Amino acid sequence: MIERPELWYVIAALAAGSFMLRFTFLGLVGDRPLPEWLLRHLRYTAVAVLPALIAPMIIWPAATGGSFDLPRGLAALATLSAGLWFRSVIVSITAGATTLYLALYLFG
Amino acid sequence: MRSTTPKTPLQQGIRDAAPFILVVTPFAIVFGVVATEAGLSIAETLLFSIAVIAGAAQFTTLQLLTENAPAVIALLSGLAVNLRMAMYSASLTPHLGAAPLWQRALVAYLTVDQSYACSVAAFERNPSWSLKERTTYFFATCIPVIPMWYLMTLVGALIGESIPESFALDFAVPITFLAIIAPMMRTPAHLAAALVASLSALSLTWVPFNLGLIIAASLGMITGAQAELMLTKRGLFK
Numbered sequence: 001m002i003e004r005p006e007l008w009y010v011i012a013a014l015a016a017g018s019f020m021l022r023f024t025f026l027g028l029v030g031d032r033p034l035p036e037w038l039l040r041h042l043r044y045t046a047v048a049v050l051p052a053l054i055a056p057m058i059i060w061p062a063a064t065g066g067s068f069d070l071p072r073g074l075a076a077l078a079t080l081s082a083g084l085w086f087r088s089v090i091v092s093i094t095a096g097a098t099t100l101y102l103a104l105y106l107f108g
Numbered sequence: 109m110r111s112t113t114p115k116t117p118l119q120q121g122i123r124d125a126a127p128f129i130l131v132v133t134p135f136a137i138v139f140g141v142v143a144t145e146a147g148l149s150i151a152e153t154l155l156f157s158i159a160v161i162a163g164a165a166q167f168t169t170l171q172l173l174t175e176n177a178p179a180v181i182a183l184l185s186g187l188a189v190n191l192r193m194a195m196y197s198a199s200l201t202p203h204l205g206a207a208p209l210w211q212r213a214l215v216a217y218l219t220v221d222q223s224y225a226c227s228v229a230a231f232e233r234n235p236s237w238s239l240k241e242r243t244t245y246f247f248a249t250c251i252p253v254i255p256m257w258y259l260m261t262l263v264g265a266l267i268g269e270s271i272p273e274s275f276a277l278d279f280a281v282p283i284t285f286l287a288i289i290a291p292m293m294r295t296p297a298h299l300a301a302a303l304v305a306s307l308s309a310l311s312l313t314w315v316p317f318n319l320g321l322i323i324a325a326s327l328g329m330i331t332g333a334q335a336e337l338m339l340t341k342r343g344l345f346k
Binding site: 006017021044047051083092 | 134147155161164179197201289297301321324327
């Protein structure tokens with residue numbers, strides 16, 4: 001169970017912080033160029049943070065008490081393959097969900 | 109065939125962003141469902157979406173709070189996911205930087221993947237647009253996307269309780285994220301960043317306070333940047 005008021009503080013701080021991230025350059029920095037080394041690292045934030053977040057959720061799902069689960073593993077593989085191949089979020093989600101339910105039905 | 113008159117920036121913005129309804133809708137519904145499952149009230153869930161409007165960051169923070177990670181770590185991880193918004197902001201500045209402060213503040217609040225992607229593409233296609241046309245276009249791209257984000261979060265929160273456990277909704281988050289990440293693997297540098305980040309995250313789960321996530325993400329970013337440098341030197345990047 002998530003504590004209150006901790007949750008509200010985190011939501012408020014995330015909202016304020018996200019706004020600042022969005023506003024910094026447009027509002028405060030203006031047209032001054034950013035150093036290239038910083039931009040180079042910023043380009044990879046999303047593709048680094050998101051995989052790091054979900055890798056443990058895929059290998060050790062909480063729903064199965066943290067032990068590897070074949071249907072969920074297959075679903076992740078299908079989502080990733082479809083996404084890499086078709087470059088479409090919708091196709092990728094559909095492939096993953098279909099595989100998950102099919103595998104849960106067959107092996108679950 | 110009737111000759112088509114050139115569409116106004118308002119019409120173009122709405123039309124260009126409309127297909128994204130298909131992406132935003134399931135993502136928002138899943139957030140609403142997952143948030144209520146995590147014990148958030150309907151009002152808290154909706155407020156979360158309205159205040160932050162950043163699906164990936166919202167999922168990240170919520171997931172870490174559910175895992176009882178310290179609030180500061182949950183917050184920092186969510187902000188790390190949103191670092192790309194700073195890049196968007198930097199890249200919009202040459203186009204919209206001259207707008208009045210209140211408009212820039214509103215643009216900042218509404219800067220999401222979809223409004224940014226549509227706008228930058230449109231501004232490059234239409235270099236002759238005035239500042240007013242550019243801001244109009246930007247706000248127009250938000251019309252189909254942002255209200256849908258609020259509304260579908262609410263729908264997800266309302267139906268959340270009634271979804272049985274056999275639907276395995278716990279796995280909606282990893283699947284949605286994988287689906288978002290996979291098309292982003294445009295270059296070997298992106299792939300290397302993602303690989304190093306995930307493998308590091310798996311081997312750093314022992315690090316306290318979920319700091320392993322931050323370390324793994326930093327290692328991934330450094331890997332991506334270094335790979336890009338190497339590929340550029342050899343003339344292989346892009």
